[in-house]
Amino acid sequence: MYPDPSSRSAGLFDRACAVMPGGNTRLAVYQAPFPIFIASAAGCRVTDVDGVERLDFINNQSALVHGHCFPPVVAAVTAQVGRGSCFSGPTDTEVELAEALQARVPGLERMRFTNSGTEAVMLAVKAARAFTGRYKIAKCEGAYHGSYDFVEASRGSTPANWGDAKVPARVPYSKGTPPAVGDLTVVMPYNDVAAAAAILEAEAGELAAVIVEPIANRPGMIPATPEFLAYLREFTQRTGIPLIFDEIISFRVGFAGAQAGYGIVPDMTTLGKLIGGGFPVGAVAGRTDIMGVFDQRRGSPAVPHTGTFNANPVSMVAGIETLKAFDEAAVARINRRGDEVRRTIDGIFAKAGIEGQASGAGSLFRIHFTARPLTDYRSAYPTAAGQSAVAALHRALLNQDVMVSANCSGNISTVVGDLEIEQLLGAVTRALAEIRVPA
Ligand SMILES: Cc1ncc(COP(=O)(O)O)c(C=O)c1O
Structure with missing residues (x-):
């Protein structure tokens, strides 16, 4: 049972605290009173250092769309490491992965690889600024686009500081964020066309980019309405402001990303997670003219971009094998499972007489303890009671050997079958029957 103070995880966390602040180097995987240290994994199951095996619906925050140790990835990576893991020179693997992505998604005319989604977003912002000569970035309230100051504002807003729903406050996420950063960030409500329009139209002359997630992950796994994205596309096209879709999470919901489902081609797209097949990766992609800011062939580029591990061939071959197996049929299969999971969870809440629902799209889901419509960061923001119910559900699932994120979000990999969905x-x-949900 978790948490067991005599477990190896508890002991490792004690050791970790002596060498790392908070015993942690990655906030998203911390859970109180200590995180569960992992020993190994295969397919859709993970084994911890105490020998407990659990069904994995986290898949390293959705980076492993084919689960752990996907044989084609293991084979390709093993072979690549045998040939060399990184070089001071490009390889054919980066060309191949870029070609595979370009062939899937119409708007990815040119791309550059990074080692994380955070870097991809940072480069998209830098490119948009260099291209337009303007500085301000508009984002949606509560959205997480990685650990980059200029897109962090309002990520941690609370009812105590978030201000007017129609004009959300630019609350800095990290202490020490220079006020100048806030001055260059514009925060708009998600899925509220009229309120977003009032903000964006007033800022149009100063905006370098508008960035949005087609499915807002951290704010609550909430799909954008078609009207909201259509408005952003119309506004940005009319004003010549690059529209960036952050598809680092949402790419998996369609063969060509979530954007294809909306019928919208953004000017730039940021990618990460699954396109590296479980290895560090990110990509910034988009229109040839905007991406030209990185082009060094005519002298020093507008945005110099380098990085020791960019397009390292290990991540590239893992990504190539992952995409090959993530064909239309595989996407449709896990999306159907996602629909089933969300629909059934809604039914379980109804039957248990507890207010709650599952949000999400495609193979992504998140469980909430509220019945109100979830449209944006504020509507999905849990009450204190809702927060403790989420924590109790997470704990109860863990102790039935099922892993979802601490906020009860999850994703379905292609190696999950009927039995795992049943589990x-x-x-x-059982968890909803057993946990006490405060009124
Ligand atoms: C939508 C979105 N953008 C950016 C990032 C940052 O990606 P990374 O963790 O690879 O830096 C994440 C990570 O979860 C994300 O969900």
Whole structure:
């Protein structure tokens, strides 16, 4: 049972605290009173250092769309490491992965690789600024686009400081963020066309980019309405402001990303997670003219971009094998499972007489303890009671050997079958029967 103070995880966390602040080097994987240290994994199951095996619906925050140790990835990576893991020179692997992505998604005319989604977003912002000669970035309230100051504002807003719903406050996420950063960030409500329009139209002359997630992950796994994205596309096209879709999470919901489902081609797209097949990766991609800011062939580029591990061939071959197996049929299969999971969880709540629902799209889901419509950061922001119910559900699932993120979000990999879906839904049913949900 978690948490067991005599477990190896507890002991490792004690050791970790002596060498790392908070015993942690990655906030997203911390859970109180200590995180579960992992020993190994295969397919959709993870084994911790105490020998407990759990069904994995986290998949390293959705980076492993084919689960752990996907044989084609293991084979390609093993072979690549045998040939060399990184070089001071490009390889054919980066060309191949870029070609594979370009062939899938119409708007990815040119791209550059990075080692994380955060870097991809940072480069998209830098490119948009260099291209337009303007500085301000508009983003949606509560959205997470990685650990880059200029897109962090309002990520941690609370009812105590978030201000007017129609004009959300630019609350800095990290202490020490220079006020100048806030001055260059414009925060708009998600899925509210009229309120977003009022803000954006007033700022149009100073905006370098508008960045949005087609499915807002951290704010609540909430799909954008078609009207909202259509408005952003119309506004940015009319004003000549690059529209950036952050598809680092949402890419998996369609063969060509979430953007294809909306019928919108953004000017730039940021990618990460699954396109590296479980290895560090990010990509910034988009229109040839905007991406030209990185082009060094006519002298020093407008945005110099380098990085020791950019397009390292290990991540590239893992990404190539992952995309090959993530064909239309695979996307449709896990999306159907996602629909089933969300629909069934809604039914489980109804049957248990508890207010709650599952949000998400495609193979992404998140469980909430509220019945109100979830449209944006504020509507999905849990009450204190809702927050403790989420924590209790997370704990109850963990102790039935089912892993979802601490906020009860998850994703379905291609190696999950009917039995695993049954295990998840059975665990949710039992957990909801057993946890006390405060009124
Ligand atoms: C939408 C979105 N953008 C950016 C990032 C940052 O990516 P990375 O963790 O690879 O830096 C994340 C990570 O979860 C994300 O969900």
